[in-house]
Amino acid sequence: MNKRTLLKSMTALSAGALLAGAMLPAAAQDTVKIGLILPMTGPFASTGRQIDGAARLYMQQNGATVAGKKIELILKDDAGAPDTTKRLAQELIVNDKVTFLAGFGLTPLALATAPLATEGKVPMIVMAAGTSIITDRSPFIVRTGFTLPQTTYPIADWAAKNNIKKAVTLVSDFAPGVDAETVFKSRFTAAGGQVLAELRVPLRNPDFAPFLQRVRDASPDAVFVFVPSGVGSIFMKQFAERGLDKAGIKIIGPGDVTDDDILNDMGDVALGVVTSHHYSAAHPSAMNKAYVEAFRKMNNIRPNFMSVGGYDGMALIYKALAATKGDTNGEKLVAAMKGLSWESPRGPLTIDAQFREPVQNMYIRKVEKVGNELHNVEFETLTAVKDPTKVAK
Ligand code: VNL
Numbered sequence: 001m002n003k004r005t006l007l008k009s010m011t012a013l014s015a016g017a018l019l020a021g022a023m024l025p026a027a028a029q030d031t032v033k034i035g036l037i038l039p040m041t042g043p044f045a046s047t048g049r050q051i052d053g054a055a056r057l058y059m060q061q062n063g064a065t066v067a068g069k070k071i072e073l074i075l076k077d078d079a080g081a082p083d084t085t086k087r088l089a090q091e092l093i094v095n096d097k098v099t100f101l102a103g104f105g106l107t108p109l110a111l112a113t114a115p116l117a118t119e120g121k122v123p124m125i126v127m128a129a130g131t132s133i134i135t136d137r138s139p140f141i142v143r144t145g146f147t148l149p150q151t152t153y154p155i156a157d158w159a160a161k162n163n164i165k166k167a168v169t170l171v172s173d174f175a176p177g178v179d180a181e182t183v184f185k186s187r188f189t190a191a192g193g194q195v196l197a198e199l200r201v202p203l204r205n206p207d208f209a210p211f212l213q214r215v216r217d218a219s220p221d222a223v224f225v226f227v228p229s230g231v232g233s234i235f236m237k238q239f240a241e242r243g244l245d246k247a248g249i250k251i252i253g254p255g256d257v258t259d260d261d262i263l264n265d266m267g268d269v270a271l272g273v274v275t276s277h278h279y280s281a282a283h284p285s286a287m288n289k290a291y292v293e294a295f296r297k298m299n300n301i302r303p304n305f306m307s308v309g310g311y312d313g314m315a316l317i318y319k320a321l322a323a324t325k326g327d328t329n330g331e332k333l334v335a336a337m338k339g340l341s342w343e344s345p346r347g348p349l350t351i352d353a354q355f356r357e358p359v360q361n362m363y364i365r366k367v368e369k370v371g372n373e374l375h376n377v378e379f380e381t382l383t384a385v386k387d388p389t390k391v392a393k
Contacts, residue, residue: 032069032328034317035092037085037103037113040077043204046230046261047105048077051127051310053299055102058314060298066318067326074098080105082112089113093120099328100125102313105306106228107131107175114138121330123337125316127309128229131175132389135356140330142337142356144316144349145309146278147387148179148226151254154276154362154382155224156184159252160191164221167193167252170211171226173200180226180254183388188224196220206231208238215244222250225257229306232257233266240269255280255376258367260304263374270374273367278360279305279346282375291345308346312358315342316351348384355390 036055038048052075064071074096078085085104092098093116101117102125104110110129114137117124126134126143130151135141159167169184171177177200185195196218199211206227215223223244227235235257239245251257255277258270281292281302291311295303316337321328323336338353350359364380 030069031072032066032100032321032326033072033074033092033096033098034100034102035074035076035089035096035098037076037078037088037092037101037109039080039105039109040075042079042081044080044105044228044230046259046304047128047228047306048103049299049301050229050261050304050306051103051105051313053295053301054303054307054310055314057295057298058311058318061294062314062318066321067324069321069326069328071318078105078109080109082108085109086112086116089116093122098122099330099333100317102317103127104129107134110134110141111137114141117141123320123330123333125313127313128306129176131179132387133175140334142316142334142351143358144313144351145358146305146360147357148176148254149183149389150357150385150387151277151362152180152183152226153187153388154364154385155252155254155274156187156193157191158274158276158364158380159222159224160188160193164250164252165193166196166220167222167224168197168199168215168218168220169195169224170199170201170208170215172203172206172228172231174203176228177203177226180224184224201227203228206234208235209242212238212242212244215249216242216247219247220249222252225251225253227257229256229259229304230262232259233262236266236269240267245269250274255305255365258365258376260302260376261306263367263376264302266374270367271369274364275376276362276364277305277376278358278362279308280363280365280376280378282370282377283346283363284378285345285347287343288345303345305346308344312342312344312346312349315344316340350384352386354392355387357387357390359384359386361385
């Protein structure tokens, strides 16, 4: 190569580089970023794994482009620590200029971030955390999972109608546990039941043994249990070790305790446990069968109720962007989300226009052996259930 051709090719190269540089801002404008903050490590990592897996499955099935915009998912691990969630959300808004915040594995993580969503006018999709008050904390919060009052009241009514007269409540000692305890007590006692004791177990490193002893001493017909996703196996193990199953005390609750992610390893103690919840991997719709199969293939685990919060959170984001024709204004996106309805693997799902909460079926389910696996088998359906504590004004 002589000097001249070398010079020529260098000019061509830098012209190319310049062109690429000039195109960058335009390319960036055509990208919509979603900051997905989840506990990927620590005691609640199963929730992170489920939601991340479901979000990726949604993108694989629906493509990475909506209304001409390229969707980019940015995953951050908060390890379940609220200060970290808040810092990560701040960085995602300021540095990455995300259009959406999503995830939020536990209530304290969602509450810590709510003021940033309001300040930044960034839609914040709560896929997991279930305390009722979360959506009241910012007009930019929209929830795709569930609320504890919504998942709890059906089992309170069912128990009262099915010969359970005396119960003890046992909940993890944080906001969703208090929601579950409060709603169970008010519905169950209104239907003629009696709550003999209300027990709260520390959230971190729970030892259920002393609390189970108190349950045994009270000798109720049933123990109403709320523990967060991932914790049910420890509870079941200690319940069996202390012989409470043999003592004839039934376990009831919202479906967190028989979480599909870990249910299969709980053993016979889980058989017959009746819960109310919005999702079971055994939900017998064609859409869910395909979902479970695709999820297992991609992630090597069984999807649980957290996964559908993630899957439908992505559906909500895609549908809102399609409705605004790619406009990323936060207020317009939230407005577009209100009142949307679609079919989820869990069944029909609507986003309540006033409260920005999921309206969905609640199923009464019993743990049974199906083939070689334990499953939450649905046997009763309550349709279009709302959070009973949120009343239209
Ligand atoms: C919450 C509620 C977390 C239900 C859960 O699992 C759960 C919460 C991590 O609101 O913090 O199953």
